[in-house]
Amino acid sequence: xxxxxxxxxxxxxxxxxxxxxxxxxxxxxxxxxxxxxxxxxxxxxxxxxxxxxxxxxxxxxxxxxxxxxxxxxxxxxxxxxxxxxxxxxxxxxxxxxxxxxxxxxxxxxxxxxxxxxxxxxxxxxxxxxxxxxxxxxxxxxxxxxxxxxxxxxxxxxxxxxxxxxxxxxxxxxxxxxxxxxxxxxxxxxxxxxxxxxxxxxxxxxxxxxxxxxxxxxxxxxxxxxxxxxxxxxxxxxxxxxxxxxxxxxxxxxxxxxxxxxxxxxxxxxxxxxxxxxxxxxxxxxxxxxxxxxxxxxxxxxxxxxxxxxxxxxxxxxxxxxxxxxxxxxxxxxxxxxxxxxxxxxxxxxxxxxxxxxxxxxxxxxxxxxxxxxxxxxxxxxxxxxxxxxxxxxxxxxxxxxxxxxxxxxxxxxxxxxxxxxxxxx
Amino acid sequence: xxxxxxxxxxxxxxxxxxxxxxxxxxxxxxxxxxxxxxxxxxxxxxxxxxxxxxxxxxxxxxxxxxxxxxxxxxxxxxxxxxxxxxxxxxxxxxxxxxxxxxxxxxxxxxxxxxxxxxxxxxxxxxxxxxxxxxxxxxxxxxxxxxxxxxxxxxxxxxxxxxxxxxxxxxx
Numbered sequence: 001x002x003x004x005x006x007x008x009x010x011x012x013x014x015x016x017x018x019x020x021x022x023x024x025x026x027x028x029x030x031x032x033x034x035x036x037x038x039x040x041x042x043x044x045x046x047x048x049x050x051x052x053x054x055x056x057x058x059x060x061x062x063x064x065x066x067x068x069x070x071x072x073x074x075x076x077x078x079x080x081x082x083x084x085x086x087x088x089x090x091x092x093x094x095x096x097x098x099x100x101x102x103x104x105x106x107x108x109x110x111x112x113x114x115x116x117x118x119x120x121x122x123x124x125x126x127x128x129x130x131x132x133x134x135x136x137x138x139x140x141x142x143x144x145x146x147x148x149x150x151x152x153x154x155x156x157x158x159x160x161x162x163x164x165x166x167x168x169x170x171x172x173x174x175x176x177x178x179x180x181x182x183x184x185x186x187x188x189x190x191x192x193x194x195x196x197x198x199x200x201x202x203x204x205x206x207x208x209x210x211x212x213x214x215x216x217x218x219x220x221x222x223x224x225x226x227x228x229x230x231x232x233x234x235x236x237x238x239x240x241x242x243x244x245x246x247x248x249x250x251x252x253x254x255x256x257x258x259x260x261x262x263x264x265x266x267x268x269x270x271x272x273x274x275x276x277x278x279x280x281x282x283x284x285x286x287x288x289x290x291x292x293x294x295x296x297x298x299x300x301x302x303x304x305x306x307x308x309x310x311x312x313x314x315x316x317x318x319x320x321x322x323x324x325x326x327x328x329x330x331x332x333x334x335x336x337x338x339x340x341x342x343x344x345x346x347x348x349x350x351x352x353x354x355x356x357x358x359x360x361x362x363x364x365x366x367x368x369x370x371x372x373x374x375x376x377x378x379x380x381x382x383x384x385x386x387x388x389x390x391x392x393x394x395x396x397x398x399x400x401x402x403x404x405x406x407x408x409x410x411x412x413x414x415x416x417x418x419x420x421x422x423x424x425x
Numbered sequence: 426x427x428x429x430x431x432x433x434x435x436x437x438x439x440x441x442x443x444x445x446x447x448x449x450x451x452x453x454x455x456x457x458x459x460x461x462x463x464x465x466x467x468x469x470x471x472x473x474x475x476x477x478x479x480x481x482x483x484x485x486x487x488x489x490x491x492x493x494x495x496x497x498x499x500x501x502x503x504x505x506x507x508x509x510x511x512x513x514x515x516x517x518x519x520x521x522x523x524x525x526x527x528x529x530x531x532x533x534x535x536x537x538x539x540x541x542x543x544x545x546x547x548x549x550x551x552x553x554x555x556x557x558x559x560x561x562x563x564x565x566x567x568x569x570x571x572x573x574x575x576x577x578x579x580x581x582x583x584x585x586x587x588x589x590x591x592x593x594x595x596x
Binding site for chain 2: 265268269272273275310424
């Protein structure tokens with residue numbers, strides 16, 4: 001079976017997931033404060049997470065093509081299909097950008113003109129952290145990513161029907177686009193992460209942050225790939241893959257989890273060691289008010305994959321690999337939760353609600369007193385957050401499976417496909 | 426060491442060697458050993474070698490390194506010679522992590538190398554007889570013990586599978 005078709009059962013499941021997500025978004029919107037902080041932060045969190053996964057899938061393809069890697073070619077279509085989510089993902093991010101532009105929410109402290117006018121640090125950063133950069137940066141960078149991802153995809157599909165082609169001309173064009181993507185991705189992915197995620201804590205910055213969150217996204221992407229492959233194999237597709245392919249996917253989950261931990265710890269230790277108030281505030285906040293998530297993150301994103309996936313047979317067995325993939329995927333979703341929520345909550349206290357009537361200093365006092373208590377939907381993900389995640393996952397998987405069903409699962413004309421089919425670790 | 430009379434064939438190509446090993450297995454000839462300058466893909470399952478257990482030893486050495494580093498630093502910085510660094514508490518776990526990591530890697534590596542040497546009977550002053558010097562350079566060698574394999578059978582196999590040379594040696 002080299003042609004995938006979405007079954008009606010799967011379509012029903014995915015659409016009901018989207019329905020649950022939409023319902024949760026509406027419920028969140030209704031039970032929210034007047035600037036809808038919980039709603040907007042949930043949308044931002046999930047939108048960044050799933051768009052980021054699509055970006056990392058594109059990066060993985062581009063890097064593998066440029067590096068002459070052949071092992072994954074048999075299931076290259078999975079990565080291509082994930083990258084198809086780039087377009088809806090960037091559209092949602094653009095909508096958030098428009099909302100930030102129109103001052104419809106209080107996600108970002110730097111987007112509040114009153115705060116910027118009185119705050120030296122925000123004023124100093126305002127040449128980059130402003131609504132124009134946010135909206136148009138997202139659009140321009142997103143357009144470049146979507147263009148290259150679509151080129152990689154369409155050329156790869158065209159390659160399959162090319163007859164009597166000399167010298168792998170189509171593949172050479174794919175390689176050109178893949179090589180073009182790498183420097184573009186290298187310089188712009190960090191910009192996206194800075195403005196989407198890191199600027200939630202507008203006063204704080206870390207030079208390791210972009211690496212750290214991209215590693216997080218990479219692991220989440222590989223976990224999804226493992227789960228999708230296991231699902232498709234259980235349905236009778238991709239029978240040409242062997243345990244050695246799954247072994248390598250497992251190795252990626254294992255290896256990049258360790259890399260993520262290295263960055264998680266390095267970022268923490270340097271800031272802890274230097275002991276500069278402006279920097280430690282990020283961790284002080286999470287350490288004091290989010291200890292379960294902060295340390296739980298480390299356990300499920302490092303200790304679990306490290307100990308379980310260390311042996312080679314746990315990477316071959318469907319049970320252990322899918323268990324780790326599910327838990328680690330949720331773990332990195334929680335990781336992004338912890339990156340986004342505390343900063344948004346802080347900003348909401350600073351500029352939302354009280355900020356309008358009171359002066360900046362007084363709002364600060366309020367913030368300190370609110371932050372230490374449990375806030376629904378911020379201190380720990382509630383059912384609405386999980387529902388929203390299911391909704392985004394449903395959309396993501398629908399786009400992905402839809403793209404997957406458009407063409408054959410294994411490209412037979414790719415110059416590396418034979419190497420991939422005989423892949424042996 | 427027990428006295429051994431060995432007959433061995435030298436091949437120029439590892440694919441020929443693989444074919445010879447397959448043929449020997451099919452004919453139920455007991456292979457003494459196979460020598461190659463580099464690991465040959467697919468040779469281990471052919472020879473029915475067990476998976477090496479050295480990585481289990483490596484894990485234990487690693488854990489030993491982790492404990493050594495962490496417990497010794499804990500003892501040094503809280504009991505033996507407490508010093509305040511940069512206003513941090515005596516027991517500053519984050520500062521211990523890099524050294525703990527380094528010692529874990531060091532113990533695991535050195536432990537595995539030493540274990541490997543002991544298992545292979547290597548060490549300073551030990552001389553191991555080799556069948557032919559070129560098996561560490563460009564020749565692939567399949568060796569039979571004459572006590573278990575008929576010499577005529579072995580020669581027939583070597584000539585049928587295209588061995589470049591056939592030699593005998595007493596070890």
